[in-house]
Amino acid sequence: MDLFIAKEALDILSYKSTLGKSLKQISLRDTPLELILEDIARYRASYIDVLVQGNLIGSRFKSDDSIMRKYEKTIRTGGGFKQCFNDILGFRLRFEKYPEQYPEYFRVVDLRKGKKVDDGYHAIHLYYQRDNLAYPIEVQLWCEKDYLFNIWSHQYVYKYKEPEIGKRLYMEYIENLITNEQEFVERLKYWEGGSDGR
Structure with a gap:
């Protein structure tokens, strides 16, 4: 305690x-x-x-x-x-x-x-x-595991982007499709482009 x-x-x-x-x-x-x-x-x-x-x-x-x-x-x-x-x-x-x-x-x-x-x-x-x-x-x-995602999210997503983008990024993060900050930023750009991820 x-x-x-x-x-x-x-x-x-x-x-x-x-x-x-x-x-x-x-x-x-x-x-x-x-x-x-x-x-x-x-x-x-x-x-x-x-x-x-x-x-x-x-x-x-x-x-x-x-x-x-x-x-x-x-x-x-x-x-x-x-x-x-x-x-x-x-x-x-x-x-x-x-x-x-x-x-x-x-x-x-x-x-x-x-x-x-x-x-x-x-x-x-x-x-x-x-x-x-x-x-x-x-x-x-x-x-x-939430620690790293929250750091990246607060730097790039929180207050700046639509909540749906953060939700999609988190799903990829827990599936280990995002493992570092560079991949986070790349996937953020991808989702900002309006793709459905397929």
Whole structure:
């Protein structure tokens, strides 16, 4: 369990929203976007890098561009504030195998069989929220064979291409038709050309 981010570190990294309500009670439609972006800017400014993890792949604050895209999508689909801003701060950890158990302070979302809109991405996401006023922190676990595919997918496909292309690439990857980055890029170009793969 010591390979996971400790609760004490997550508490230090947690940020209490200045919007004055439980995140579940904040209306995405009724709260001016400028106020939300100012709150997130304060979160970024208060960030302290306290993590030293041997299995840490990377960390990031969601960019303003990504925030805007997710905000617009969440408004379109009728989602709430907490759903929209559940991953402002995120970390990626690598394990050889997906763990069987997780610390109880995380909410676990199992994406090993893919997302609802399948784009080839497979992982497990863990969410930590100190309390109802704090923004959740997302910890992505990229394990086993999914690790390499997720790296290539995030570099070349994610946010840039149609989900169907990522799904096709993943199928070829698990069938060992793609074994390295160069083959991934070649197959991506192939699928972008509109071929049905035959």
